[in-house]
Amino acid sequence: MASSHTIVRVSGVTKTFRMGRHEVQALRGVDLEIKAGEYISIMGPSGSGKSTLFNMIGGLDKPTEGKVFIDEVDIAQLDAYELAWLRNRKIGYIFQTFNLIQVMTALENVTLPMTFGGMSQDDAVEKGIELLKLVGLEGRHNHKPQELSGGQQQRVAVARSLANSPAIILADEPTGNLDLSTGAEIIELLRVLSAERGVTIITATHDYKMLNVSDRVIWIVDGRIDRIENRADLDIQVGEIKREEARA
């Protein structure tokens, strides 16, 4: 990406969960900068803090310490309206469990963020149909989530994440509940979005298929960044990754 300004900056973020007398430190001080248009994979074993970091970057939860900046605005400073606006317009979320609204059809799920964003019903329907076509779900507009396969539901979720043309797409284990080939299709979809629309994509994952499409891979271990690798380094280390995969 030509301009490549910093779109996400995470600075000294920690997160402690209190469960009765126990304290769980999910994040132990994370510093991170992500440039606009990058495709980032956050990798790490389960329980390492990926989802927690995902939630902090997405403004879905508050850090215990430290700050998260989106386009250099500290999101802790935003009021409820501005936070809603950020979630609505600037970030698209994709979850492992799809999180579609069960009582709504595929099309209604995709158009809901547009409605929140003030788009007229007709425009929203038109754009929704276009987005469903983009993710390969033509003719499934009126299906409810239960009538769709996991892969199809995740496609709806991808279409929904694009509803208001966000600058950032956050995906938490988007392939975690999908079989290998369906997962690969979703990854390909994200790659195309990143390449053709210049959307910044941040995925938390432990799916090694994601490595091939990522510009950078951030390895998290036990709530800390263990190392950050660029794609160039990755090619050299493919052997090592394969070995780690075998161990895991």
Next chain:
Amino acid sequence: MAKTDILDKKPGDAGIRKQIVLPFRKSLQISLQSLRVRFFRNCVTVMTLVLAVAFLAFVLISSDLATGILNSNMPGCRMMLSKAGFDLPEGATSVGSSAKDRWIVILSLLVCTVGIVNAQLMSVTERFREIGTMKCLGALDSFVLRLFLLEAAMQGLAGAILGGLLGGLGALLAGLLRFGLAAAMHMPLAQVLASLGLAALVGMALSLIGVFYPALVAARMQPVEAMRAEE
């Protein structure tokens, strides 16, 4: 890529506020949809309301009818009333419901309130994930609250209308059986309507009170808390 103008607007900018909306028609549509999907359970919730409203309407209107008879000054009307079981102190100009009746009404309303609160609490908690998801998509707390209140209002309306009809007709029928046509002839219409209105209002209020607190709590949750809470 063009520089994204993320949050260029400064905090407090009125422009941002206008950009997050949920038009009333759309809220109504979503609420109706949610009600339709859980049709059977909503019928049960509404039945609880119907019973509460019907019972209240029955008791109120029965005493309205009796008052009508009393004020008709028909010969023998006092005897008719006390035979029918109404307490009539000397010189009374209206027939109140007996203390026992009042207790039964209050108790039945209490039982209904507990039932309604329970039903609405369940309907909110089982939808935590949906609430969290909506907030991720940019819904304000007030949207969530509005959707639940609309649903509860529609349930309340259905319960109030059905219950009012049932209780009103029941009271009229019982009056006709006890006092014959005199009950209908001397019916104080304004008072009966007021009683119907009161019963319907109580039903509506029960439904809204039941949903308000759980919906408020859910609406105020951080999106992730809401999405996790269900698991």
